[in-house]
Amino acid sequence: MNPGRITLILLASLASGAFACGITATEDESDSGENNASAAAEDDAAIPESTEMPLESAVAPPESDEAVSESDEAVSESADALVIVSALGSSGQNDFDGDGRADMTVWRPSNGTWYVLTSSSNWSTSIVRQWGLSGDTPLADTDFDGDGQADMAVWRPSNGTWYVRTSSSTWNSTFSRQWGLSGDVPFASTDFDGDGRADMAVWRPSNGTWYVRTSSSTWNSAFSRQWGLSGDIPLASVDLDGDGRSEMTVWRPGNGTWYARTSASDWNSAFSRQWGLSGDIPLARK
Numbered sequence: 001m002n003p004g005r006i007t008l009i010l011l012a013s014l015a016s017g018a019f020a021c022g023i024t025a026t027e028d029e030s031d032s033g034e035n036n037a038s039a040a041a042e043d044d045a046a047i048p049e050s051t052e053m054p055l056e057s058a059v060a061p062p063e064s065d066e067a068v069s070e071s072d073e074a075v076s077e078s079a080d081a082l083v084i085v086s087a088l089g090s091s092g093q094n095d096f097d098g099d100g101r102a103d104m105t106v107w108r109p110s111n112g113t114w115y116v117l118t119s120s121s122n123w124s125t126s127i128v129r130q131w132g133l134s135g136d137t138p139l140a141d142t143d144f145d146g147d148g149q150a151d152m153a154v155w156r157p158s159n160g161t162w163y164v165r166t167s168s169s170t171w172n173s174t175f176s177r178q179w180g181l182s183g184d185v186p187f188a189s190t191d192f193d194g195d196g197r198a199d200m201a202v203w204r205p206s207n208g209t210w211y212v213r214t215s216s217s218t219w220n221s222a223f224s225r226q227w228g229l230s231g232d233i234p235l236a237s238v239d240l241d242g243d244g245r246s247e248m249t250v251w252r253p254g255n256g257t258w259y260a261r262t263s264a265s266d267w268n269s270a271f272s273r274q275w276g277l278s279g280d281i282p283l284a285r286k
Protein backbone atom coordinates (compact mmCIF):
# COMPACT_ATOMS: atom_id res chain seq x y z
CA MET A 1 0.00 0.00 0.00
CA ASN A 2 1.17 3.47 -0.75
CA PRO A 3 -0.51 5.56 1.88
CA GLY A 4 0.84 8.74 0.37
CA ARG A 5 -1.08 8.14 -2.77
CA ILE A 6 -4.35 9.89 -2.47
CA THR A 7 -6.63 7.80 -4.54
CA LEU A 8 -10.29 8.38 -4.40
CA ILE A 9 -12.89 6.11 -5.75
CA LEU A 10 -16.25 7.35 -6.66
CA LEU A 11 -19.00 4.90 -6.99
CA ALA A 12 -19.71 4.28 -10.61
CA SER A 13 -23.10 5.80 -10.44
CA LEU A 14 -21.80 9.03 -8.98
CA ALA A 15 -18.68 9.15 -11.09
CA SER A 16 -20.36 8.63 -14.41
CA GLY A 17 -22.75 11.43 -13.72
CA ALA A 18 -20.09 13.79 -12.49
CA PHE A 19 -17.85 13.00 -15.39
CA ALA A 20 -20.32 13.21 -18.20
CA CYS A 21 -19.64 16.85 -18.98
CA GLY A 22 -15.93 16.15 -19.28
CA ILE A 23 -16.52 13.46 -21.84
CA THR A 24 -18.68 15.59 -24.06
CA ALA A 25 -15.94 18.21 -24.23
CA THR A 26 -13.48 15.67 -25.57
CA GLU A 27 -12.54 16.23 -29.18
CA ASP A 28 -8.89 15.47 -29.43
CA GLU A 29 -8.78 11.79 -28.76
CA SER A 30 -5.99 10.60 -30.96
CA ASP A 31 -5.94 6.93 -30.39
CA SER A 32 -8.29 4.12 -30.94
CA GLY A 33 -9.07 1.75 -28.14
CA GLU A 34 -6.02 -0.23 -29.05
CA ASN A 35 -3.55 -0.61 -26.26
CA ASN A 36 -0.07 -0.22 -27.60
CA ALA A 37 1.49 -0.94 -24.30
CA SER A 38 1.78 -4.67 -24.69
CA ALA A 39 3.31 -4.48 -28.12
CA ALA A 40 5.66 -1.74 -27.04
CA ALA A 41 7.16 -3.72 -24.23
CA GLU A 42 10.89 -4.13 -24.59
CA ASP A 43 11.20 -6.50 -21.72
CA ASP A 44 14.89 -5.91 -21.77
CA ALA A 45 15.72 -7.26 -18.39
CA ALA A 46 14.34 -9.37 -15.67
CA ILE A 47 14.75 -7.78 -12.34
CA PRO A 48 18.07 -8.74 -10.82
CA GLU A 49 18.25 -10.02 -7.32
CA SER A 50 20.56 -7.16 -6.63
CA THR A 51 22.99 -5.22 -8.75
CA GLU A 52 24.87 -4.39 -5.61
CA MET A 53 25.40 -6.33 -2.51
CA PRO A 54 22.70 -5.57 0.00
CA LEU A 55 24.05 -3.52 2.81
CA GLU A 56 23.63 -4.21 6.43
CA SER A 57 21.00 -2.10 7.98
CA ALA A 58 22.48 0.72 9.98
CA VAL A 59 19.57 0.40 12.30
CA ALA A 60 18.54 -3.10 13.14
CA PRO A 61 14.89 -3.22 12.18
CA PRO A 62 12.71 -4.77 14.82
CA GLU A 63 10.03 -7.15 13.83
CA SER A 64 6.89 -5.55 12.59
CA ASP A 65 3.63 -6.48 14.15
CA GLU A 66 1.40 -5.00 11.52
CA ALA A 67 0.74 -6.05 8.01
CA VAL A 68 0.50 -3.71 5.08
CA SER A 69 -2.87 -3.69 3.47
CA GLU A 70 -3.08 -4.08 -0.28
CA SER A 71 -5.91 -1.72 -0.93
CA ASP A 72 -4.11 -0.04 -3.85
CA GLU A 73 -4.44 -3.14 -5.95
CA ALA A 74 -8.09 -3.37 -5.12
CA VAL A 75 -8.53 0.20 -6.25
CA SER A 76 -6.98 -0.38 -9.63
CA GLU A 77 -8.98 -3.47 -10.29
CA SER A 78 -12.31 -1.86 -9.68
CA ALA A 79 -13.51 -1.99 -13.23
CA ASP A 80 -16.38 0.39 -12.93
CA ALA A 81 -14.76 2.96 -10.72
CA LEU A 82 -12.90 6.07 -11.64
CA VAL A 83 -9.50 6.57 -10.12
CA ILE A 84 -8.81 10.19 -9.44
CA VAL A 85 -5.15 10.51 -10.22
CA SER A 86 -3.34 11.90 -7.26
CA ALA A 87 -2.59 15.58 -7.27
CA LEU A 88 0.48 14.96 -5.16
CA GLY A 89 3.91 14.36 -6.60
CA SER A 90 7.06 16.13 -7.61
CA SER A 91 5.26 19.25 -8.69
CA GLY A 92 1.98 18.36 -7.10
CA GLN A 93 0.21 19.59 -10.17
CA ASN A 94 -0.43 16.77 -12.66
CA ASP A 95 0.72 19.44 -15.10
CA PHE A 96 0.23 18.06 -18.58
CA ASP A 97 0.19 21.38 -20.44
CA GLY A 98 3.19 22.79 -18.59
CA ASP A 99 1.70 26.05 -17.39
CA GLY A 100 2.51 25.38 -13.77
CA ARG A 101 -1.10 24.90 -12.81
CA ALA A 102 -2.89 21.70 -12.02
CA ASP A 103 -4.88 19.96 -14.68
CA MET A 104 -7.93 17.98 -13.70
CA THR A 105 -7.02 14.38 -14.35
CA VAL A 106 -8.70 11.04 -13.96
CA TRP A 107 -7.78 7.58 -15.14
CA ARG A 108 -10.56 5.14 -15.86
CA PRO A 109 -9.77 1.51 -15.01
CA SER A 110 -12.57 0.08 -17.12
CA ASN A 111 -11.04 1.32 -20.39
CA GLY A 112 -7.54 2.35 -19.31
CA THR A 113 -8.06 5.88 -20.51
CA TRP A 114 -6.60 9.16 -19.27
CA TYR A 115 -8.88 12.18 -19.26
CA VAL A 116 -7.15 15.52 -18.70
CA LEU A 117 -8.89 18.86 -18.51
CA THR A 118 -6.18 21.44 -19.09
CA SER A 119 -5.65 24.52 -16.95
CA SER A 120 -4.25 26.49 -19.91
CA SER A 121 -7.70 26.29 -21.52
CA ASN A 122 -9.33 27.43 -18.31
CA TRP A 123 -10.30 23.77 -17.93
CA SER A 124 -12.41 23.75 -21.09
CA THR A 125 -10.27 21.61 -23.42
CA SER A 126 -9.28 18.04 -22.81
CA ILE A 127 -6.52 15.65 -23.66
CA VAL A 128 -7.61 12.04 -23.92
CA ARG A 129 -5.37 9.04 -24.45
CA GLN A 130 -6.00 5.38 -24.00
CA TRP A 131 -3.06 4.07 -22.00
CA GLY A 132 -3.15 1.10 -19.72
CA LEU A 133 -5.44 -1.76 -18.92
CA SER A 134 -7.82 -2.60 -16.14
CA GLY A 135 -5.68 -3.78 -13.24
CA ASP A 136 -2.81 -1.41 -14.01
CA THR A 137 -1.61 1.12 -11.45
CA PRO A 138 -1.66 4.68 -12.85
CA LEU A 139 1.33 6.77 -11.81
CA ALA A 140 0.35 10.35 -11.15
CA ASP A 141 2.30 13.46 -11.88
CA THR A 142 5.38 11.72 -13.21
CA ASP A 143 7.83 13.31 -15.66
CA PHE A 144 10.11 10.76 -17.29
CA ASP A 145 11.34 12.85 -20.25
CA GLY A 146 12.09 15.89 -18.11
CA ASP A 147 10.19 18.50 -20.11
CA GLY A 148 8.27 19.73 -17.09
CA GLN A 149 5.02 18.26 -18.34
CA ALA A 150 3.41 15.17 -16.93
CA ASP A 151 3.70 11.93 -18.86
CA MET A 152 1.10 9.21 -18.87
CA ALA A 153 2.45 6.14 -17.15
CA VAL A 154 1.08 2.94 -15.72
CA TRP A 155 2.69 0.01 -13.95
CA ARG A 156 1.30 -3.43 -14.67
CA PRO A 157 1.37 -5.78 -11.68
CA SER A 158 0.92 -8.92 -13.78
CA ASN A 159 4.24 -8.49 -15.60
CA GLY A 160 5.97 -5.79 -13.57
CA THR A 161 6.26 -3.50 -16.57
CA TRP A 162 6.28 0.28 -16.78
CA TYR A 163 4.50 1.75 -19.82
CA VAL A 164 5.07 5.43 -20.56
CA ARG A 165 3.57 7.88 -23.05
CA THR A 166 5.82 10.91 -23.21
CA SER A 167 4.55 14.46 -23.07
CA SER A 168 7.37 15.60 -25.37
CA SER A 169 5.72 13.57 -28.14
CA THR A 170 2.30 15.02 -27.31
CA TRP A 171 1.70 11.67 -25.62
CA ASN A 172 1.98 9.79 -28.92
CA SER A 173 5.32 8.03 -28.48
CA THR A 174 5.85 5.35 -25.90
CA PHE A 175 8.46 3.26 -24.22
CA SER A 176 8.46 0.59 -21.59
CA ARG A 177 10.73 -1.20 -19.20
CA GLN A 178 10.20 -4.37 -17.28
CA TRP A 179 11.02 -3.51 -13.69
CA GLY A 180 9.53 -5.15 -10.69
CA LEU A 181 7.47 -8.19 -9.91
CA SER A 182 3.88 -8.79 -9.02
CA GLY A 183 3.45 -7.80 -5.39
CA ASP A 184 5.97 -4.97 -5.57
CA VAL A 185 5.01 -1.40 -4.71
CA PRO A 186 5.73 0.99 -7.62
CA PHE A 187 6.44 4.65 -6.93
CA ALA A 188 5.39 7.61 -9.00
CA SER A 189 7.62 10.60 -9.39
CA THR A 190 10.85 9.52 -7.72
CA ASP A 191 14.21 11.06 -8.54
CA PHE A 192 17.07 9.15 -6.99
CA ASP A 193 19.81 10.30 -9.37
CA GLY A 194 18.76 13.93 -9.24
CA ASP A 195 18.56 14.62 -12.98
CA GLY A 196 15.05 16.02 -12.80
CA ARG A 197 13.54 13.04 -14.56
CA ALA A 198 11.56 10.28 -12.96
CA ASP A 199 13.29 7.03 -12.15
CA MET A 200 11.56 3.67 -12.07
CA ALA A 201 11.51 2.39 -8.53
CA VAL A 202 9.73 -0.39 -6.71
CA TRP A 203 9.84 -1.65 -3.14
CA ARG A 204 9.45 -5.35 -2.50
CA PRO A 205 7.56 -6.15 0.70
CA SER A 206 8.77 -9.73 0.84
CA ASN A 207 12.42 -8.76 1.28
CA GLY A 208 12.18 -5.07 2.08
CA THR A 209 14.34 -4.15 -0.88
CA TRP A 210 14.32 -1.03 -3.06
CA TYR A 211 15.06 -1.56 -6.77
CA VAL A 212 15.76 1.55 -8.85
CA ARG A 213 16.29 2.00 -12.58
CA THR A 214 17.84 5.41 -13.13
CA SER A 215 16.64 7.89 -15.72
CA SER A 216 20.21 9.12 -16.24
CA SER A 217 20.98 5.71 -17.75
CA THR A 218 17.84 5.86 -19.90
CA TRP A 219 16.43 3.42 -17.39
CA ASN A 220 18.96 0.75 -18.35
CA SER A 221 21.13 0.70 -15.23
CA ALA A 222 19.90 -0.13 -11.80
CA PHE A 223 20.84 -0.38 -8.19
CA SER A 224 19.18 -1.70 -5.10
CA ARG A 225 19.30 -1.43 -1.36
CA GLN A 226 17.73 -3.57 1.31
CA TRP A 227 15.82 -1.22 3.56
CA GLY A 228 12.73 -2.02 5.53
CA LEU A 229 10.73 -5.05 6.50
CA SER A 230 7.51 -6.57 5.35
CA GLY A 231 4.77 -4.56 7.00
CA ASP A 232 6.62 -1.26 6.72
CA ILE A 233 5.19 1.63 4.73
CA PRO A 234 7.68 2.80 2.08
CA LEU A 235 7.86 6.53 1.41
CA ALA A 236 9.67 7.36 -1.81
CA SER A 237 9.15 11.02 -2.50
CA VAL A 238 10.84 12.22 0.64
CA ASP A 239 13.97 14.35 0.50
CA LEU A 240 15.13 14.50 4.09
CA ASP A 241 18.69 15.69 3.43
CA GLY A 242 17.61 18.30 0.90
CA ASP A 243 19.95 17.36 -1.93
CA GLY A 244 17.15 17.03 -4.47
CA ARG A 245 17.32 13.26 -4.54
CA SER A 246 14.93 10.79 -3.01
CA GLU A 247 15.71 9.11 0.26
CA MET A 248 14.76 5.53 0.92
CA THR A 249 12.43 5.88 3.86
CA VAL A 250 10.11 3.48 5.57
CA TRP A 251 7.76 4.08 8.43
CA ARG A 252 7.06 1.19 10.73
CA PRO A 253 3.52 1.02 12.08
CA GLY A 254 4.48 -1.33 14.91
CA ASN A 255 6.77 1.15 16.63
CA GLY A 256 6.02 4.42 14.87
CA THR A 257 9.60 4.81 13.71
CA TRP A 258 11.02 6.46 10.58
CA TYR A 259 14.02 4.72 9.04
CA ALA A 260 15.85 6.59 6.28
CA ARG A 261 18.78 5.85 4.04
CA THR A 262 20.10 9.17 2.79
CA SER A 263 20.75 9.95 -0.85
CA ALA A 264 23.66 12.20 0.09
CA SER A 265 25.47 9.08 1.29
CA ASP A 266 24.48 7.18 -1.85
CA TRP A 267 22.01 5.40 0.39
CA ASN A 268 24.80 3.88 2.49
CA SER A 269 24.19 5.78 5.71
CA ALA A 270 21.00 5.77 7.65
CA PHE A 271 19.28 7.20 10.65
CA SER A 272 16.00 6.75 12.42
CA ARG A 273 13.62 8.64 14.63
CA GLN A 274 10.67 7.38 16.57
CA TRP A 275 7.83 9.67 15.59
CA GLY A 276 4.24 8.58 15.62
CA LEU A 277 2.24 5.75 17.09
CA SER A 278 0.76 2.60 15.71
CA GLY A 279 -2.38 3.58 13.84
CA ASP A 280 -0.96 6.90 12.70
CA ILE A 281 -0.62 7.67 9.01
CA PRO A 282 2.76 8.92 7.83
CA LEU A 283 2.28 11.84 5.47
CA ALA A 284 4.39 12.01 2.36
CA ARG A 285 3.88 12.95 -1.23
CA LYS A 286 3.56 9.97 -3.43
Ligand SMILES: [Ca+2]
Nearest residue numbers: 143149151167
Ligand atom coordinates in the same frame (compact mmCIF):
# COMPACT_ATOMS: atom_id res chain seq x y z
CA1 LIG B 1 7.23 14.86 -19.43
Ligand SMILES: [Ca+2]
Nearest residue numbers: 191195197215
Ligand atom coordinates in the same frame (compact mmCIF):
# COMPACT_ATOMS: atom_id res chain seq x y z
CA1 LIG C 1 16.00 10.77 -12.15
Ligand SMILES: [Ca+2]
Nearest residue numbers: 239243245263
Ligand atom coordinates in the same frame (compact mmCIF):
# COMPACT_ATOMS: atom_id res chain seq x y z
CA1 LIG D 1 17.80 13.55 -0.46
